[in-house]
Amino acid sequence: MTSSREERIRQQLQRTLDPLELIIKDQSQLHTGHEGAKDGKGHFDVTVVSQAFAGLNRVQRHRIVYDALRDLLESDIHALRINAYAPSER
Amino acid sequence: MWYAVISEDIEDSLARRLGARAAHLARLTALVDEGRLLLAGPHPAIDTEDPGASGFTGSLVVVEFPSLEEAEAWALEDPYVAAGVYDRVVVKPFKKVLP
Numbered sequence: 035m036t037s038s039r040e041e042r043i044r045q046q047l048q049r050t051l052d053p054l055e056l057i058i059k060d061q062s063q064l065h066t067g068h069e070g071a072k073d074g075k076g077h078f079d080v081t082v083v084s085q086a087f088a089g090l091n092r093v094q095r096h097r098i099v100y101d102a103l104r105d106l107l108e109s110d111i112h113a114l115r116i117n118a119y120a121p122s123e124r
Numbered sequence: 125m126w127y128a129v130i131s132e133d134i135e136d137s138l139a140r141r142l143g144a145r146a147a148h149l150a151r152l153t154a155l156v157d158e159g160r161l162l163l164a165g166p167h168p169a170i171d172t173e174d175p176g177a178s179g180f181t182g183s184l185v186v187v188e189f190p191s192l193e194e195a196e197a198w199a200l201e202d203p204y205v206a207a208g209v210y211d212r213v214v215v216k217p218f219k220k221v222l223p
Binding site for chain 1: 197200201205206208210211212213
């Protein structure tokens with residue numbers, strides 16, 4: 035269940051952002067019992083390095099990631115911590 | 125300490141604002157309950173408190189966090205970011221002097 039969620043996030047980010055680096059951490063276990071965990075959705079920490087972020091500010095980068103995961107935010111993701119870098123920043 | 129979260133909207137953000145407003149406000153009221161919100165509100169696009177269809181050009185929120193890093197992370201997780209309301213967000217440490 036948890037790994038398939040992570041896999042869905044991975045596939046969608048791979049497809050839309052063509053990342054040079056992609057790290058997804060499922061941190062749902064850190065939030066068990068917490069108010070936001072009651073809906074059964076997970077907490078994830080995502081680090082993405084992609085040329086798509088070049089020249090964009092952090093809000094614009096976050097929006098691209100949210101757009102790429104739009105349907106999963108409805109079904110699988112309760113909270114998302116995003117670290118988005120352009121290749122030149124790594 | 126306090127942090128000022130200064131957000132600027134995209135052009136014509138009103139419809140997106142209305143769509144995400146409930147989730148946006150829920151986060152803020154949770155902070156009110158914890159005594160961590162000094163003030164919050166939008167900037168009307170025209171010189172009146174009720175700008176109607178003209179909408180808003182951004183928001184100002186002054187909120188308490190243990191660090192700038194945590195304040196920035198919170199600001200970027202605002203539903204208005206995911207909804208495409210905000211185009212730019214600046215977070216600055218804030219020292220309350222008056223009143």
